Amino acid sequence: MPGPDVRTHDNVLGEMSAEPTATVHSGVEAKTERKLTVLESHGYMLGRTIGSGSYATVKVASSDRHNCQVAIKIISKFQAPGDYLKKFLPREIEVVKGLKHENLIRFLQAIETTHRVYIVMEYAENGSLLDIIRKDQHIDETRGRRWFKQLVEAVDYCHERGVVHRDIKCENLLMDHGLNIKLSDFGFARGHMKPKNGVFALSETFCGSYAYASPEILKGVPYRPQDSDVWSMGVVLYAIVYGRLPFDDTNYTQLLKEHAKTSKEEIKSVNIGTVTYDRKLEEVK
Structure with a gap:
């Protein structure tokens, strides 16, 4: 399980989180469109915030990949404690990847960049x-x-x-x-x-x-x-x-x-x- 310091846009599951740039040509000039965000490149469109803390935010997102709404926990590497990033977060991802039970929130994907870690999971729509x-x-x-x-x-x-x-x-x-x-x-x-x-x-x-x-x-x-x-x-x-x-x-x-x-x-x-x-x-x- 790699720690949080990996190459930019590599996620913890070994998938590339590319941020492609689309260009359109008109005559001899090229116009650069907005870059896709990391989450957009993976098919997620962020929605409202459903939870927040000192260094993490949870948002609802629509997912093209899973064809449903998901919850995404967004962790800031700059704000999270070092012990959490080095010990607890990698352990959490390692644990949830191996669990599948109808009464556990299902882990879907983890994406890691230079600045943030995104944990994508099942969305429970009726609160706690x-x-x-x-x-x-x-x-x-x-x-x-x-x-x-x-x-x-x-x-x-x-x-x-x-x-x-x-x-x-x-x-x-x-x-x-x-x-x-x-x-x-x-x-x-x-x-x-x-x-x-x-x-x-x-x-x-x-x-x-x-x-x-x-x-x-x-x-x-x-x-x-x-x-x-x-x-x-x-x-x-x-x-x-x-x-x-x-x-x-x-x-x-x-x-x-x-x-x-x-x-x-x-x-x-x-x-x-x-x-x-x-x-x-x-x-x-």
Whole structure:
């Protein structure tokens, strides 16, 4: 899996992202038309923005290649942290390329240029589970049972293939046209995590959203990421049933008392309620 510094217009799948220039001749003069953008050269026409962060934007696009609407995550190399570009992003692309399940957002293509990385994926048109919970406040048992079953099947599929997600939350559970769960955002995922001789490898990358994080992550001790995924699924189930989260991640002290009984000083670099990877970035041992 190549890192982010590759030749201009080479993408991570080895395809060329050429930017052709069309010319038309009138007499002895030639008129140069507008260059195609990288995405246009691949058959994508960008539409509205459906999500944005400090260094990435997600837009809807129409696709000639796939004959449907897609979602494109656009990552700026100038704004993204170096650890994300060198470690997490290549890992994310490597992981999602090998996954295909009806309850996972489908990866379609990745394109890399000098300035940006584009990840093209299936578009889930009905927003997220969080949007539905906020709108309806209460999820009835029929929908809740079906959605949680779909989440369990998606995570089981990943774990059976040695993939751990490490950022399961309501915001990352998207809804397709049929209101089926689609687990998305594998930015903190890791592959090759199958147990060997019954022994599970431990992770020391403390990531995810703190309202959904397991006690081990809050304590900052090595943890089994499969178990952490299951903990996060339990938080999602609680949110489905009660319409709120079990732990208040806006109350810094109380969150730590409830979860890990860890002093404030031990995790002072963490911003509660945000995804973080600034505490420790060791590889999984």
